[in-house]
Amino acid sequence: MPEKQSCLDELIAALRCLPGVGPRSAQRMAYHLLQRDRTGAARLAGSINHALSALRHCARCNAFSEEEVCSRCANPRRDPARLCVVETPADLAVIEQTQAYNGLYYVLMGHLSPLDGIGPRELEFERLIARASDGEVREVILATNFTNEGEVTAHALATLLTARGLTVSRLSRGVPVGGELEHTGIGTIAQALKERREML
Amino acid sequence: MPEKQSCLDELIAALRCLPGVGPRSAQRMAYHLLQRDRTGAARLAGSINHALSALRHCARCNAFSEEEVCSRCANPRRDPARLCVVETPADLAVIEQTQAYNGLYYVLMGHLSPLDGIGPRELEFERLIARASDGEVREVILATNFTNEGEVTAHALATLLTARGLTVSRLSRGVPVGGELEHTGIGTIAQALKERREML
Numbered sequence: 516m517p518e519k520q521s522c523l524d525e526l527i528a529a530l531r532c533l534p535g536v537g538p539r540s541a542q543r544m545a546y547h548l549l550q551r552d553r554t555g556a557a558r559l560a561g562s563i564n565h566a567l568s569a570l571r572h573c574a575r576c577n578a579f580s581e582e583e584v585c586s587r588c589a590n591p592r593r594d595p596a597r598l599c600v601v602e603t604p605a606d607l608a609v610i611e612q613t614q615a616y617n618g619l620y621y622v623l624m625g626h627l628s629p630l631d632g633i634g635p636r637e638l639e640f641e642r643l644i645a646r647a648s649d650g651e652v653r654e655v656i657l658a659t660n661f662t663n664e665g666e667v668t669a670h671a672l673a674t675l676l677t678a679r680g681l682t683v684s685r686l687s688r689g690v691p692v693g694g695e696l697e698h699t700g701i702g703t704i705a706q707a708l709k710e711r712r713e714m715l
Numbered sequence: 716m717p718e719k720q721s722c723l724d725e726l727i728a729a730l731r732c733l734p735g736v737g738p739r740s741a742q743r744m745a746y747h748l749l750q751r752d753r754t755g756a757a758r759l760a761g762s763i764n765h766a767l768s769a770l771r772h773c774a775r776c777n778a779f780s781e782e783e784v785c786s787r788c789a790n791p792r793r794d795p796a797r798l799c800v801v802e803t804p805a806d807l808a809v810i811e812q813t814q815a816y817n818g819l820y821y822v823l824m825g826h827l828s829p830l831d832g833i834g835p836r837e838l839e840f841e842r843l844i845a846r847a848s849d850g851e852v853r854e855v856i857l858a859t860n861f862t863n864e865g866e867v868t869a870h871a872l873a874t875l876l877t878a879r880g881l882t883v884s885r886l887s888r889g890v891p892v893g894g895e896l897e898h899t900g901i902g903t904i905a906q907a908l909k910e911r912r913e914m915l
Binding site for chain 1: 759
């Protein structure tokens with residue numbers, strides 16, 4: 516015997532836009548916010564609105580930024596000779612978290628996907644080529660995903676960039692760190708055999 | 716080499732107030748909202764703010780309500796002879812979802828906890844007793860949790876309410892529906908033996 520839809524039901528429905536949140540989780544989250552953490556709820560709403568209005572894409576690399584040029588691109592301590600190309604800002608964040616890379620980035624905001632009508636023009640390849648041809652970049656590291664689309668994108672970019680005289684490299688493929696062969700996909704093992712490296 | 720804290724980092728931090736959301740989930744959610752569902756993000760922020768400002772506690776039962784008296788308490792099709800007492804609005808929602816109860820509710824907004832200084836006065840027991848003594852209520856169903864605090868609360872309320880001539884019942888305890896004894900706690904099985912019911 517349902518009573519009329521309330522703003523509580525609306526909050527539960529709205530929470531379901533979050534990845535991995537189904538109906539029970541959304542309900543648990545809504546009640547948690549209203550019963551136990553109203554301060555956190557207000558902070559969350561405010562931070563969402565702030566991020567939506569204040570964030571734009573960096574003019575140099577497309578990462579999310581509050582300024583015209585992001586603090587990463589503007590940081591003189593980063594190495595301008597290396598440019599790491601990723602598909603999304605989330606991928607950039609993951610590479611940053613390795614703390615193993617001090618160069619600059621370029622975010623494609625997608626990948627080649629002919630079936631969806633996403634080609635070199637939609638991804639603005641010319642803009643990336645211009646960025647990589649600034650005279651400071653010497654190596655372009657292609658860090659697109661190892662999906663079909665990511666691989667196609669990497670190879671297309673490699674062709675264009677090597678033609679400009681740039682060194683182009685790609686993240687290595689293989690067995691993950693800590694991985695056991697028994698639990699690794701056959702395709703990955705086959706590729707790891709093919710791309711084996713001499714031990715020195 | 717961390718750049719300065721941004722409103723993106725603030726959004727990720729704010730998302731961690733949600734139950735079950737750790738640092739990786741919060742990051743995944745933030746990027747999902749900004750890259751793939753800005754509309755959903757705006758809707759979420761709006762619904763949080765709306766719920767925080769519009770929701771109050773029903774004057775009759777304490778459940779979340781936009782009106783002084785909630786639509787459930789005001790619904791003439793519900794059975795005023797039965798009053799189900801729960802600890803929180805979330806518990807009320809779960810019982811409603813059984814679709815097996817058509818009476819009215821009362822939300823305690825907590826349970827007895829002497830160590831935390833929460834006694835009958837803090838829980839406003841007198842208000843519940845007055846509510847149950849409206850002349851229409853005939854049975855009070857105690858649906859507090861089966862934790863120590865919930866049990867203590869139920870027994871304290873039972874004493875007070877039976878003294879007013881009301882019928883007081885408690886949800887049954889036992890093996891969950893679909894449960895296998897092998898995977899049921901020993902304490903629960905012991906209780907289920909003790910509270911066994913004759914088959915008719």
